[in-house]
Amino acid sequence: MSSDPGTPSHFPVKMRPEILALPAYKQGSAAPTGFKLSSNENPFDPLPGVLEAVDAATRQLHRYPNAAAPEITARLAKEWGVETDEVIVAAGSVALLVQFALAAAGHGDEVVYSWRSFEVYPWMTVLPGATAVPVPNTPDHRHDLVAMAAAVTDRTRLVIVNSPNNPTSTIVTKAEFETFMGAVPDDLLVILDEAYAEFITDPDAVNGRELVRRYPNLVILRTFSKAYGLAGLRIGYGIGPAPILGAARTTIMPLSLTDHAQVAAIASLDRSAELQERVANIAARREVVWQALLEQGWDVPRPHGNFVWFPTGERTAEALEVFRAHDIIARAYLPDGVRLTIGEEESVENVLAAAEEIARLIG
Numbered sequence: 001m002s003s004d005p006g007t008p009s010h011f012p013v014k015m016r017p018e019i020l021a022l023p024a025y026k027q028g029s030a031a032p033t034g035f036k037l038s039s040n041e042n043p044f045d046p047l048p049g050v051l052e053a054v055d056a057a058t059r060q061l062h063r064y065p066n067a068a069a070p071e072i073t074a075r076l077a078k079e080w081g082v083e084t085d086e087v088i089v090a091a092g093s094v095a096l097l098v099q100f101a102l103a104a105a106g107h108g109d110e111v112v113y114s115w116r117s118f119e120v121y122p123w124m125t126v127l128p129g130a131t132a133v134p135v136p137n138t139p140d141h142r143h144d145l146v147a148m149a150a151a152v153t154d155r156t157r158l159v160i161v162n163s164p165n166n167p168t169s170t171i172v173t174k175a176e177f178e179t180f181m182g183a184v185p186d187d188l189l190v191i192l193d194e195a196y197a198e199f200i201t202d203p204d205a206v207n208g209r210e211l212v213r214r215y216p217n218l219v220i221l222r223t224f225s226k227a228y229g230l231a232g233l234r235i236g237y238g239i240g241p242a243p244i245l246g247a248a249r250t251t252i253m254p255l256s257l258t259d260h261a262q263v264a265a266i267a268s269l270d271r272s273a274e275l276q277e278r279v280a281n282i283a284a285r286r287e288v289v290w291q292a293l294l295e296q297g298w299d300v301p302r303p304h305g306n307f308v309w310f311p312t313g314e315r316t317a318e319a320l321e322v323f324r325a326h327d328i329i330a331r332a333y334l335p336d337g338v339r340l341t342i343g344e345e346e347s348v349e350n351v352l353a354a355a356e357e358i359a360r361l362i363g
């Protein structure tokens with residue numbers, strides 16, 4: 001039994017109470033049958049050339065990976081028109097989020113983000129012992145960037161902006177983001193998490209590509225997990241000022257980025273035409289689903305990622321059950337709503353039948 005006042009008395013060893021109180025990260029449900037639309041994954045197979053590249057890397061499994069990732073780093077630097085020290089690559093953008101939090105925020109420091117947003121933000125804030133400052137979304141499920149800027153204090157060390165926002169699929173506009181960056185101190189780290197950027201079709205949306213080298217305190221995060229369909233391999237990257245990325249390099253989990261992920265990312269970047277085609281396909285399906293939902297009477301915010309948000313509120317658990325009865329595994333965010341990924345074409349009929357039933361049920 002522990003006698004440490006910070007550790008619960010039933011706990012066998014002394015540990016950090018804030019970690020013991022933290023729920024572990026919960027993945028979207030798997031689907032033994034039906035359509036798994038709970039994790040914002042890509043329904044397409046890996047792009048041509050990816051499996052061959054991964055297969056070749058598998059022959060070197062007895063070796064540690066080259067975690068410095070020189071080839072994919074150089075390739076991304078070229079794609080983004082920056083130097084290699086302005087690129088950071090890691091085993092998923094989640095890993096990068098944790099690295100930046102560890103590098104920037106400690107005990108007594110604050111991390112500001114919009115809420116509801118990506119579940120990792122509160123979790124990654126607690127890890128280094130910092131304090132979360134969630135700022136409620138607007139009634140139309142968007143970031144309230146004015147309130148987020150107002151929430152910044154001299155203890156704030158990191159602000160995260162997520163566009164499109166997971167799980168509400170709403171965007172921040174270019175103009176909103178510019179005003180926000182003008183309102184926060186330029187020695188405060190801002191992360192623009194654009195995990196779903198490739199699915200955006202609205203020209204007014206903020207776009208990290210246009211912001212490269214614009215601000216001394218901005219890091220843009222992207223991932224190969226969503227549009228590129230490499231979720232299972234774990235690779236994401238950041239673009240930003242070299243000194244900030246250098247600090248985040250020191251907090252990496254050593255050797256966690258595999259060679260498989262690196263070669264698969266390069267092979268995927270070689271197939272940009274096919275990627276564009278797939279992304280356009282998913283974006284078009286998203287529009288069809290959204291329009292049909294509006295016709296059913298849903299007040300669903302216009303989706304910009306590869307997912308749709310149903311603001312089902314207190315009826316969320318029931319809504320999830322109806323989706324399940326229609327062979328759709330969705331993701332519930334109690335007590336706010338349901339997030340549903342745009343998946344296989346064959347799933348659309350079931351999604352719309354379930355949505356219609358839920359609309360009738362909850363009026």
Ligand SMILES: Cc1ncc(COP(=O)(O)O)c(C=O)c1O
Pocket residue numbers: 039040091092093094095118162165166193195222223224225231234235236
């Ligand atoms: C907003 C957001 N950022 C980052 C990620 C993480 O992506 P990765 O697979 O690169 O860790 C996700 C994944 O769900 C996400 O929704």
